Amino acid sequence: MSAPAQTSGKPSDTVADFELARALETASAVPDPEVPCVTVADLGILRSVSRDETGGIVVRLTPTYSGCPAVIAIEMAVQTALLEAGIDARIERVITPAWTTDWISDEGREKLRAYGIAPPVGSSGGRRAFFSEDTIACPRCGSTHTTKVSEFGSTACKAHYRCDDCAEPFDYFKCI
């Protein structure tokens, strides 16, 4: 699942729905409140923008972690951005399928790195062995000579690392 958001219908066989396209564009541009360098579309938490059977616009968002305190803030931010664009939309929270860091776009990964957060490494898996470690590259100097300081960081989605070459402490966006 690589596309963060899809509109229903192909442009070639439907009449262009400008309002829907604008809603998608507006919702896609909303930044994540905790990690403002990336948008909700970059993170893959914006699942879709479509019309329901009554013609109303429905924006589907999915939470990253069960207890993510930003869920309501994100939903409100998207609703507000749409209202400011003159679009009345219904926000729907979807939990299936469960969000995974695999949905973070390549562009989003690059934005994270540029911001100083190491993007998730590899593909999300299940149980890992006790004391197993991933090799995480420093977002500043690119060195893979890094040490995990704490698996838990300032938000549920991040871990703390330190670069042993340039000595920079940095956040790592955990793979889940």
Added chain:
Amino acid sequence: MGAEDTAVRAILEIADDCLILGHRLSEWCGHAPMLEEELALANMGLDLLGEARALYAHAGELEGKGRSEDDLAFLRREREYCNCLLVERENRDFAHTMLRQLYFAAFMQPLWQAIATTSSDETLRGIAAKADKEMAYHLRHAGEWVIRMGDGTEESAARMADAVTELHRYTGELFMASPARAAAVASGLLPDPETLRAAWDQTIATVFRAARLAAPEIRTWQKGGRDGIHGEDMGHLLAELQFMQRAYPGQTW
């Protein structure tokens, strides 16, 4: 109880486990042995509260009596909570807290995995698929600490051994199916806890071997939580958990 009531009750058992353990972890805020563990305990507590919220909201909807997640979390009496006794046990020291977390996560991870793949309830499958990932790192984090402390200094090993003596007897209740759970197993809503025992045994054996700990032989397993019969610790916990809603009914953020 009708079929729907038993389903609600069976979901509440899991929701209460998550809420009560999540609350216990939140009690560590400002008291953890170091900053990194402060973050870890709060993070794991938040995951559990998030899982509880989703389950309460779903149970409230199935019940159809207009009870919200807040009503279910804050406005029941002690006897109406059906969490197992393990999760309500007080935090004591870091060894007790981490061992309790290991016991619970080693059970919950295979449980969520089974719910995510086999439950007849689509919403539950969705909640479980997310919680499964979260429980995988709770399990790893707690397991690593139990190994470090059990195979650590004389002091840490003694504390971990004490925790095993104190808490192991509460783990049997995880595998006991209440009447509501038995009905949920029969209807395909939830897996039979007995089917999770092999995975749990194996995880605990692996950790204990590395931690140089021995599981004690238990003659009488502590139980009662699923019937609402709780220990003294539970009242103290609820006093804090429910204070705001009891003092200021209907208070919202």
